[in-house]
Amino acid sequence: MVNSFSMRNFRCFRDAEVDGCTRVNVVVGDNGTGKTSLLEGLFLVRGVSPELAVSTRSWRGLEGVHLSAEQADIWDALFSDLFFAFDTNKQALISMKGKQDENRSVTIQMQNRTRPPSPRRDNPSVPPQTIPLRSPIRFIYKLNGEVEDIVEPEIRNSEISFTKALGEHVNISLISANRPLSHQETLSQFSHLSQHYSDAQFVTHFSKIYPSISGISVEIAGGSPVLCASITGLPKKIPLSLMSSGITKLVSILLSITKQAGGIVLIDELENGFHYSHLSQIWESLLSFSRHYDCQLFISTHSHECLSFAAEFAKRNPTEFAVIRVAMKKNEAQIRILDGYRFVNAVEENIEIR
Template identity: 25%
Template sequence: MSDIQIPNISISNFKCFKEVSIDSFKKFNLIFGKNSVGKSNLLEALYLYSNMFRSDTVISSSFFQRNIPLNNNLELIFYNFDYTTPINIKTSKKELNIYPIKSLELSTLDGIYYQVENNNGETIKLPMLINNNRQMDNSFVPINNTFPINNVNVRSAILAPSLFNFYFFNDYNTSETSVKNNVVSSFDKLQNLKMDKIVVDSLKTIIPNIESIRISSEQICEADIGLDRYLPLNALGTGVYKIFNYIVSIPFIENGVLLIDEIDNGFHYSSLRNLWLSLFKACYKNNVQLFATTHSYECIKAFNDVYNEKKDEYNSNDDIQGIRIEADKKEKYKYKAIIYNNEELNNAMDNWEVR
């Protein structure tokens, strides 16, 4: 499809994936399968690809957000900890390779470097280093970003902005307070841009009588639902507030990509219909491609049912797919992706074990 940013993907030597490929993505992609088959790793690969022009991206996705110390752990991002083979993440549009920067000492890595092609067709090396004594030759882009993490001074290079607008939601190392602060900040920006009606319209799918949203003097998002006073949004339920969190982010990634790990986490199964109603509406309005993971049969069913109900409203008949990641029965440590289009999802819902 011409209006999506990531049409397909091939991954090799990244975390649990020796090799895996998905030939085609749709606008809405729901990824499922048993524990430890690489659902979250697939989202991380999509994240690295989206932000390939800054080499510190791997720190946030694979270490900081998972609360894993950086020291002597860079091998974790390579399949079987074997950094003699580079990581390769590519689509039919772009390609990212990640190589080790071998240590000045035995048995450790000084860092990694991204090898990408810039807009002029030149091959560029973007270093990320944890050894302050390492000097790079002239084939590398100079390091222009330094920050401490886990008592390690990390140096990285930023070549250009991300390939497209995107946002990555996951529950690693994210406090409730920081989430609420981010929501308030994002909605405040939308109000200043007079774009808050987009959020209200998306929430009408689940709160039909909502008229407006404001930020109170206590920095709380409050809704007018036709009563004699405003109500805090989180008083309407944690599910509503979590959906609101997603929705306020989507206008900032217009024509981009939204990644959500464990999308059903924290939702009662009865709320999943509301989740998909809101996400379909907001993503269609802003032309956002969605990738999400789940363990839940109920989440897959709600995803499929809501699309069947609403696809005519969006002039759509081929915008969703399910992607099941599973271990190959013939070859140990090998995984494969099985694709289910909308028709196949309709036919298969009663036959799956997805938890």
């Protein structure tokens, strides 16, 4: 459980700190204020791998980085946006503190791209020629004040490679607003539940939101495994993906919570794909699953309806909710946090907090 975190010189955050995180943290703010960057920062520090930074780029649709370009251009294209105002002369730092004195941090440094070799001994008057660094970017991970774990990506044969970090990977998932949900990952997670006789409980919760669905199972269709739903009144099971994107998304979210037991699930733009009439039951399931699997949630939203339904549950469980509000001032993202009590009061008084 993350209690607090800070981001310095990371993306749009020059110096931001948040204290008072709880089980369900709702992230709000205007477009372009840094909500997604906040979630990606948490994802990066908990995942102990710089490969995650490249993955989040692709989820935003930035997949057109050609490794056939000059190496300096490749490093800039892949990593310079991680630094506030693209200032790679300053290191970026993301740190967090959790329960039981668990502290984590990642420092991102863009080193000088060239370095001078030692002067030639046979002719010291000849000025040395600079040579390029093997990798100008480095990620320094630290857990609970232990020895630093340094990871430096490399480019080999026109492909970027990552050495494996020694630090422990903490359970965390990021459900991106722009990322196509992995059908294979969803199948694998549900299969894991089924193997441990936990699928019935999952279906029970899910059917409260969509009563027409009486069962979920993995079936073979056309030689490939497919996640199917049993629908009341239909003589044959139907693939979930053919029902609606919202149903498929909710299954993936709830399955992610079961997979990341004791960890964190980050959800960008929760309301996308859902009809407003289901939002209350969705929040109920999110809270129920997060409690049962001891999972912490960070959820961004633009929707007033989504916030209003969240406030209904925050009113009954104020200590389990917090709102993280991100606003842009003078090209710098600033953060303010509201506890569950102030969140409920703001919604009831019709105070705009989005």
